[in-house]
Amino acid sequence: xxxxxxxxAALLAASPAFADALTGDVQKQATNWTAIGMFVVxxxxxxxxxxxxxxxxxxxxDYYTAGGSITGFQNGLAxxxxxxxxxxxxxxxxxxxxxxxxxLIYSIGFLVGWPVILFLMAExxxxxxKFTFSxxxxxxxxxxxxxxxxxFGSLIVVAFYLIAQMVGAGKxxxxxxxxxxxxxxxxxxxxxxxxxxxxxxxxxxxxxxxxAVLLLSGATFMAVMVMYNVGFDFSRLFSEAVALHPKHEAxxxxxxxxxxxxxxxxxxxxxxxxTAGLPHILMRFFTVGDAKEARKSVFYATGFIxxxxxxxxxxxxxAILLVMxxxxxxxxxxxxxxxxxxxxIHLASAVGGNLFLGFISAVAFATxxxxxxxxxxxxxxxxxxxxxxxxxxxxxxxxEDEMKVTKRTTLALGVVAILLGxxxxxxxxxxxxxxxxxxxASCNFPIxxxxxxxxxxxxxxxxxxxxxxxxxxxxxxxLSPTVWVDxxxxxxxxxxYKYPALFAMLASxxxxxxxxxxxxxxxxxxxxxxxxxxxxxxxxxLGASGAVAH
Amino acid sequence: MNNENVYRQINADPRFQELVAKRGRFxxxxxIIMLASYFAFILVIAFDPQLLGxxxxxxxxxxxxxxxxxxxxxxxxxxxxxxxQRANGEFDRITQEILKEAQK
Numbered sequence: 187x188x189x190x191x192x193x194x195a196a197l198l199a200a201s202p203a204f205a206d207a208l209t210g211d212v213q214k215q216a217t218n219w220t221a222i223g224m225f226v227v228x229x230x231x232x233x234x235x236x237x238x239x240x241x242x243x244x245x246x247x248d249y250y251t252a253g254g255s256i257t258g259f260q261n262g263l264a265x266x267x268x269x270x271x272x273x274x275x276x277x278x279x280x281x282x283x284x285x286x287x288x289x290l291i292y293s294i295g296f297l298v299g300w301p302v303i304l305f306l307m308a309e310x311x312x313x314x315x316k317f318t319f320s321x322x323x324x325x326x327x328x329x330x331x332x333x334x335x336x337x338f339g340s341l342i343v344v345a346f347y348l349i350a351q352m353v354g355a356g357k358x359x360x361x362x363x364x365x366x367x368x369x370x371x372x373x374x375x376x377x378x379x380x381x382x383x384x385x386x387x388x389x390x391x392x393x394x395x396x397x398a399v400l401l402l403s404g405a406t407f408m409a410v411m412v413m414y415n416v417g418f419d420f421s422r423l424f425s426e427a428v429a430l431h432p433k434h435e436a437x438x439x440x441x442x443x444x445x446x447x448x449x450x451x452x453x454x455x456x457x458x459x460x461t462a463g464l465p466h467i468l469m470r471f472f473t474v475g476d477a478k479e480a481r482k483s484v485f486y487a488t489g490f491i492x493x494x495x496x497x498x499x500x501x502x503x504x505a506i507l508l509v510m511x512x513x514x515x516x517x518x519x520x521x522x523x524x525x526x527x528x529x530x531i532h533l534a535s536a537v538g539g540n541l542f543l544g545f546i547s548a549v550a551f552a553t554x555x556x557x558x559x560x561x562x563x564x565x566x567x568x569x570x571x572x573x574x575x576x577x578x579x580x581x582x583x584x585x586e587d588e589m590k591v592t593k594r595t596t597l598a599l600g601v602v603a604i605l606l607g608x609x610x611x612x613x614x615x616x617x618x619x620x621x622x623x624x625x626x627a628s629c630n631f632p633i634x635x636x637x638x639x640x641x642x643x644x645x646x647x648x649x650x651x652x653x654x655x656x657x658x659x660x661x662x663x664x665l666s667p668t669v670w671v672d673x674x675x676x677x678x679x680x681x682x683y684k685y686p687a688l689f690a691m692l693a694s695x696x697x698x699x700x701x702x703x704x705x706x707x708x709x710x711x712x713x714x715x716x717x718x719x720x721x722x723x724x725x726x727x728l729g730a731s732g733a734v735a736h
Numbered sequence: 737m738n739n740e741n742v743y744r745q746i747n748a749d750p751r752f753q754e755l756v757a758k759r760g761r762f763x764x765x766x767x768i769i770m771l772a773s774y775f776a777f778i779l780v781i782a783f784d785p786q787l788l789g790x791x792x793x794x795x796x797x798x799x800x801x802x803x804x805x806x807x808x809x810x811x812x813x814x815x816x817x818x819x820x821q822r823a824n825g826e827f828d829r830i831t832q833e834i835l836k837e838a839q840k
Contacts, residue, residue: 287788290805291781298774298808302813305763305770309823425797438799439789440781450782454775478824485813485820492809694769722743725756728838729739 217364220544236385262486267398282502286437299461326716328645352607379600397492412504456687459476461621463630466564585713628690647702655694662686
């Protein structure tokens with residue numbers, strides 16, 4: 187029993203709170219010129235695309251949504267690309283490598299939100315929105331307060347997600363290219379600003395699509411090579427892994443990832459509904475021409491993301507067979523060179539030699555760039571479109587001015603991202619992606635969802651409920667073991683669960699409901715009356731902003 | 737064109753009411769299938785992990801967890817496919833008819 191407890195404790199310590207954040211110690215590796223060479227090719231190519239996109243960016247609609255010109259298939263790839271971050275590729279394959287089945291449980295959580303988004307939200311979002319999800323949330327509610335709150339929600343999500351990605355990028359580049367952390371973080375920041383500032387959504391989307399194709403091809407090759415090694419026989423793959431792995435049969439069943447029902451449900455809610463509140467993901471629904479294409483994008487995205495997680499599962503098991511047994515990938519003490527996050531990279535070298543290793547390293551870096559570019563664009567649009575154009579200028583901003591503000595915000599975000607990346611280098615950032623998902627699930631999502639589905643939602647309800655969700659998510663994260671114990675080093679966490687989403691979502695929905703039904707103001711009646719036209723438009727797409735022709 | 741009138745006209749169209757009801761039932765039905773399967777999976781992991789750790793057959797290393805997990809991934813994909821098929825076909829066709837009529 188004690189041994190089992192210890193294993194569970196070790197597993198909890200080893201598995202990141204959210205595999206989307208690259209955590210743990212890394213050691214700088216020797217400079218890898220093949221990888222750097224391939225990465226330079228990627229940069230030159232994507233800069234070419236940015237230049238092409240820059241010429242087409244003449245209006246705010248081009249800039250934020252690529253003029254609605256992206257097809258469902260392309261958008262599906264881009265959405266999948268947003269989810270297939272470097273940290274999720276390396277993190278989930280590392281989780282499978284260390285604890286087997288738990289890696290699959292984890293990745294499923296990231297996937298299952300998508301069908302629900304499709305059934306309940308995608309087409310309504312497309313029919314109602316223009317540039318950002320705040321357009322939808324504030325459609326019939328008080329513009330100023332709702333936009334301020336949802337822009338604030340967006341910026342918090344973007345900030346935490348961005349910090350996690352920047353720190354991950356710095357560490358990854360030390361590992362893959364043997365470059366300094368500082369060099370890496372500055373480089374990511376500068377490239378991110380260039381893609382977004384000049385290329386807008388069009389370039390950001392294409393960078394994401396190219397990276398998604400590269401990553402899917404690379405991962406497919408690795409998985410096929412792993413299966414080739416076991417004669418394309420899954421039971422042989424599993425039985426050999428069980429024989430080699432120190433935990434033996436335990437890697438084939440659920441371990442310590444989710445231990446009690448409350449944490450399990452809370453994590454499930456955060457993953458599922460957090461996805462439906464991430465501003466950089468929601469923004470992608472406005473880049474397609476109509477609801478038809480929006481639906482198709484989710485279909486393709488679900489397919490690609492699911493396929494990718496199956497690949498990482500095979501890759502993780504393949505690493506048990508081919509990396510764990512190979513002394514070349516271990517240091518003197520028997521640990522994996524560069525930490526367990528590196529197993530997918532080592533596997534690339536084991537199945538494809540140095541050239542393929544370089545390719546996968548370059549793709550991993552490209553992945554970070556593509557994801558941070560999407561985040562920066564979402565952050566910039568929250569500031570320029572929601573705060574500047576709609577709140578400060580009350581919707582009367584000139585298009586050139588709004589563009590100027592967007593570009594300046596992007597630049598500022600780049601600088602802030604670099605500074606935060608440097609500041610958080612040695613901090614424990616495991617909680618950050620989790621926090622981003624929790625805030626998205628308990629502030630952005632409830633407002634968005636009820637504004638589309640519940641006639642009686644009023645500005646007051648949305649404001650108080652959303653704020654309650656936001657504050658609960660933040661406060662409980664700070665009081666939870668991931669921050670209170672792991673970051674602040676207190677003895678005992680005040681809030682016992684790792685994931686606050688269950689409680690924060692309850693608080694948020696309660697606030698939204700209670701403060702709406704008790705709102706007897708005249709403005710509230712008008713807002714309820716505006717539900718009717720909103721409903722017709724959300725159902726039929728009548729009056730929706732289409733693929734804009736100039 | 738007076739939008740308010742068009743909206744009222746659409747709302748009065750019995751086909752619109754039928755579409756809303758039909759699509760609502762379909763979407764919520766699929767969403768409930770998805771939510772129920774996922775939370776059933778999560779709750780089994782929380783309450784009785786051994787259930788998924790049981791081998792598929794005597795002497796097999798592969799556990800029930802593998803088909804359950806992969807099954808959820810395929811289910812997600814299949815359900816989105818089913819929805820898109822019907823929404824982009826039948827539902828969109830009805831929507832177009834309603835819109836055409838209303839905007840005459």
